[in-house]
Amino acid sequence: MDFDQQRYYLDTIEKKHPETVYFHFHDSAHGPNEWSNEKKVITFARALNLLPGISYSQDGRGEPVITYGGTTYRTTDSGVTIDIHEGTRTIDPTTYEVQHNDNFWVRITTKSATATTSGDNTRTGKLVFDVNNRRLNFEGSNYEQAGTEQFQFRDDDNPYTWFNTGEPVTLATALNTIPSIEYSQESKKGHVIQYDAGEKFGGTYRSSTGGTEIIIRQRTADVNPEQYQLRNGDLIWVYVHTDQAPDNEH
Known part of the structure; x- marks a missing residue:
């Protein structure tokens, strides 16, 4: 998804949600989808939960649960896979702390999407x-x-x-x-x-x-x-x- 949109920019959401200063996007970034982290070190799980329309959690087995656009995705659901990487390595968002120059990748694949292609x-x-x-x-x-x-x-x-x-x-x-x-x-x-x-x-x-x-x-x-x-x-x-x-x- 594209985070180069006004709804994800700090000047749009900070007044209502001041904590978004910890992880946000802005229109003066060096490149597309470049995030900013200010004032406090946070986990990537919290970073995801600061973004409008997105929530991240884990079920009782430690498997990821992601809600986006009103739809909840679980790896326990048939045909659903969730991959979360920093660079090319898999990370646990609940323990991984956001660091300078990190490149994050979250991929959700469903059975229906695979069949379509x-x-x-x-x-x-x-x-x-x-x-x-x-x-x-x-x-x-x-x-x-x-x-x-x-x-x-x-x-x-x-x-x-x-x-x-x-x-x-x-x-x-x-x-x-x-x-x-x-x-x-x-x-x-x-x-x-x-x-x-x-x-x-x-x-x-x-x-x-x-x-x-x-x-x-x-x-x-x-x-x-x-x-x-x-x-x-x-x-x-x-x-x-x-x-x-x-x-x-x-």
């Missing part, structure tokens, strides 16, 4: 792409129009959701479909990512360069984009960070 030979998943503390938002006509029949983003208010129809494509093919991004590999030297976004964020990043880190994973497993074919439900994580990255204040 698999029946027409369509795979769908998420792509989280961070470059020097800036998360790319794949919402907008330039991303939607650049897609192919095999790999595309859609105008559905889910800026990180991709669709792969027909034959599976490799992750490298998918990345090279995206405007402003080019992916390749240097012989025995690792990943090369070219990101065209101006002087501040753009450039060519090589994992072989000192001070540069490039991580590409499907959930917690490292993958080779030139060999890995996208699968239904994939959570792809591309993380590029250099010594010159601007500080993320949140």
Whole structure:
């Protein structure tokens, strides 16, 4: 879901709920869905419960229970899975404390959602792409129009959701479909990512360069984009960070 909306901004909700200063969003963030934590260290469970329309708890067995948009999801319900990650690692929101530069991911999958995408030979998943503390938002006509029949983003208010129809494509093919991004590999030297976004964020990043880190994973497993074919439900994580990255204040 997209938190770059007025209803989640601090200046909208703080007067009625002052505690939201502990975890909120605002329109002057460095990138899409970038959160802020001020004044007090809190668990991620409390952070979720500070967001309008969202609640998090655990049942008697310690399994997650999430309510969103009036619907409650439990892993004890048939066909429901709930995955909660910071970066590529699974966390327990009730004990994990929000930290500087954390990247959170909450995914709820239902049996009906899986059936909808698999029946027409369509795979769908998420792509989280961070470059020097800036998360790319794949919402907008330039991303939607650049897609192919095999790999595309859609105008559905889910800026990180991709669709792969027909034959599976490799992750490298998918990345090279995206405007402003080019992916390749240097012989025995690792990943090369070219990101065209101006002087501040753009450039060519090589994992072989000192001070540069490039991580590409499907959930917690490292993958080779030139060999890995996208699968239904994939959570792809591309993380590029250099010594010159601007500080993320949140």
